[in-house]
Amino acid sequence: VRLPAPGYTPRAYHPASGGMSVGYYDFAKPLASSIEVRVQPRFRLEKTDPSAVSSAVVKPIVFYVDRGAPEPVRSALLEGANWWQSAFEKAGFKNAYRVELLPEGVDPMDVRYNLITWAHRLTRGWSYGQPIVDPRTGEIIKGSVTLGSQRVRQDIMIAESLLAPYDKSNANALATEAEQMALARLRQLAAHEVGHALGFNHNFAASRLGNGSVMDYPHPLLKIGEDGGIHLDKAYGIGVGPWDDFLVAHAYAQFTPGTEAAALAALRANIAKAGFRYLSDPDSRSPGDAEVDGLLWDYGEDSLATYDSLMAVRRKALDAFSIGVLPPERQVGELEARLVPVYLLHRYQLEAVARLLGGVRYAYSEALDRQAGTQGVPADRQRAALDRLVASLGAEQLALPAHVLDLVTPPGNEYSRTREYFATESGPVFDPFAVVGAAAAQTTSYLFAPERLNRLAWQHARDPRSPGIDEVLEATFRGTWQRKSVGTGVPAGEAVQAAADWVVLDALLATLETGKLHAQVAADLRDALQGWQGWLAENAGRGNQAANRRQAASLIGKYLADPKSVTLRKLPPIPPGA
16 A cells, blocks of 8 residues: 655644544653654545535545445445435535545555445354555555445344334335335434544544434434324434534534644533543443443433333333234244344344443543543432333333244254344244343343442442442342342243342353452352341242252252352343344
8 A cells, every 4th residue: 555645734632532543652852841642533525625614625535335236235325325415515615525436447455445334244243444544654555444234134133023014004114114214324424434534533422412423323213103103213313423523523513723732622512512522442341340321322311211111112112012923934933033123122222221330421632621630420320220221121121022922933853943033942933031131131230240349339339328238239139139029910920030039140240250350349249148048948938949059058058158169150141233
């Protein structure tokens, strides 16, 4: 690859810019200065009239869509990727950015062409966008985007699973609504991955403000209409958001000599004043992460209210789940794969709820910004989150409707289960125990994350009004093993609750085995388990409940006496989500 000609002016990286960074070490820096130099990757964009507020450019940024993309995919990619035009216009660049179909005969590997590739894989997978950068200056030489072709099919499947269109009189209209939702998601995905190729990072806090940025991971906005049905017509936003306008302005806007630093600081101050926060991958992908706004696939200003709303949609979709989720020509074994995204519809918003428990807020900044430190979540919000987490381990939320249990069918001959199905320990047939276990394991992965428990212990030590380890474990035990009864009308409710109870115990023991707990936190957990053991032994109950409680008490006793004498069960596997 031929390196760019001289004349490019690097832009210094700022941690609140939303951009990527590349860097090097300059050992000739003054002794009091950092030797690390970081710059923000960006394309070379020069105005034909540098003195004009808005001007045409010498060489526009052009991306090309793979000719192998079929319709209606091709049009969706062109439309979504072109959304960035408006951001460049607002930043003072006329006709500076566009997306076109790749000319015939062009080698897609030619470094002179910024390419959006439509790629086929055996299974659905992540899409990618990245810049090829001159490491000396941060100048982007080529933008490269790869979009997996299976993603749009997965989104259609999710929409069909929510709408169950194929046994309704308006099946064609509902099937069209499902396809349109998937194409809307594809437009957003094209804009998102091109954003990476332009040099921009994820902002997983942007969804707090609706369609705030295409650089977040968007969960479809689902609603129950006045007709009582689930509606997807406004599942995804259109166009780039205010954060994206800021990204382009901060990376590409041009300023009079000597004013750049102050102008960029003003941009950052204004976007913060508009309510936007910036949190990216390092603070967003682990079950034990702390920042309450750094979340993938969540949405809404209030995590608790959104969770409650989404749980209502989930219940509606489960109650309406039928053979109608399948197109007529599909084999009925696929019903289970379509049940997965409905049953686990709440999985990402549940994580948003969990972030409030032991959660904090902080900002990416420099010392000059005076934004150092962390702020905890009010105690009442933490307890409201804990209530929802514990409720998600109850049979009322975990049990499947009877008609769904009766409907799900093993795969047909010449078909087999895939990773998109729930696990099974029941041979070829649907395994409700594994289904309940997967959902319970999802909750416990957040609730018992060692990092979260360590934070809870410290926050409670500093402020006894905040929930501590004892309160969290007492609430969990009370909502699971100590439950006296399950609500009427819950199919196999006692068995469902027992399955969740065992996951709770197994997960807590597994947390102790991670070696990631501080000694005093591990002591709290062991002490709580000792209390659990005593209560279970003294309150065995009758029938299956007695068997479960006696065996749980025995397991806890053996573990506390000699952890190495106990072989811990693996937690139930959770089917892939996004």
